[in-house]
Amino acid sequence: MPTNYGSSDTSNSAVRRYLTVIGTYYLKQLPEDIQRKFKNGQLWENIKEEFNYNCAYCGRKQGEVIEVLVKRKPMKKELILEREHIFMMNQEDVGLHHPGNIIPCCNPCNNSRHKKTWIQHLEDICAGDIDVFQYRKEKILEQIEKYQYSSIKESELLKIRETAKKLYKEISSITETAANKVIEDLITHSTLKG
Structure with missing residues (x-):
């Protein structure tokens, strides 16, 4: 899927x-x-x-x-x-x-x-x-x-970049997990009703 x-x-x-x-x-x-x-x-x-x-x-x-x-x-x-x-x-x-x-x-x-x-x-x-x-x-x-x-400073930009990349990955993971859970719940709920 x-x-x-x-x-x-x-x-x-x-x-x-x-x-x-x-x-x-x-x-x-x-x-x-x-x-x-x-x-x-x-x-x-x-x-x-x-x-x-x-x-x-x-x-x-x-x-x-x-x-x-x-x-x-x-x-x-x-x-x-x-x-x-x-x-x-x-x-x-x-x-x-x-x-x-x-x-x-x-x-x-x-x-x-x-x-x-x-x-x-x-x-x-x-x-x-x-x-x-x-x-x-x-x-x-x-x-x-x-x-x-x-x-x-370049050192500040490196820190900002490092955190931005972590944030990107974390938000992406949270979004994917939440979406997949809802889809699974919908499929399960739909199967029970059907």
């Missing part, structure tokens, strides 16, 4: 929540006004403004009309910038929900990143235009530095 009932989604959600909580710890090390602005959304507006309301990867401007596929049909849509975690919030990259790890990104760039690092993604998008690549790379690195994200 197959046992994969979406436990990876549950585990990924738990890891993202864990990284959000850890991010709060590091956020408290920033000045109070930054903390307040991050919590109330004002800092997100400031970050978009610092990037001139452009996607950090491709440079498209918020509000620009773009063509997207909706149910496999092309449609015109106004570009909206989304929060992109430079270092992904997963058990490998252990990116934290922290202002130094957030840049504005358009939906097409966000959806095309997949498992690439931010630098690999930027290289792909800039397609060999070294000057544009260098400019956007420096802008992203400035973001990381400005909000002291780079001050997180």
Whole structure:
């Protein structure tokens, strides 16, 4: 009997929540006004403004009309910038929900990143235009530095990663066990009634 009932989604959600909580710890090390602005959304507006309301990867401007596929049909849509975690919030990259790890990104760039690092993604998008690549790379690195994200020590990241991986496995196991128990109970109950 197959046992994969979406436990990876549950585990990924738990890891993202864990990284959000850890991010709060590091956020408290920033000045109070930054903390307040991050919590109330004002800092997100400031970050978009610092990037001139452009996607950090491709440079498209918020509000620009773009063509997207909706149910496999092309449609015109106004570009909206989304929060992109430079270092992904997963058990490998252990990116934290922290202002130094957030840049504005358009939906097409966000959806095309997949498992690439931010630098690999930027290289792909800039397609060999070294000057544009260098400019956007420096802008992203400035973001990381400005909000002291780079001050997180490698030893701390190793500990965070180790715990994230354990959490992922534990949540996956708990989810699988619970789902299989319910299925067994349903089968038993169904057999008794049938």
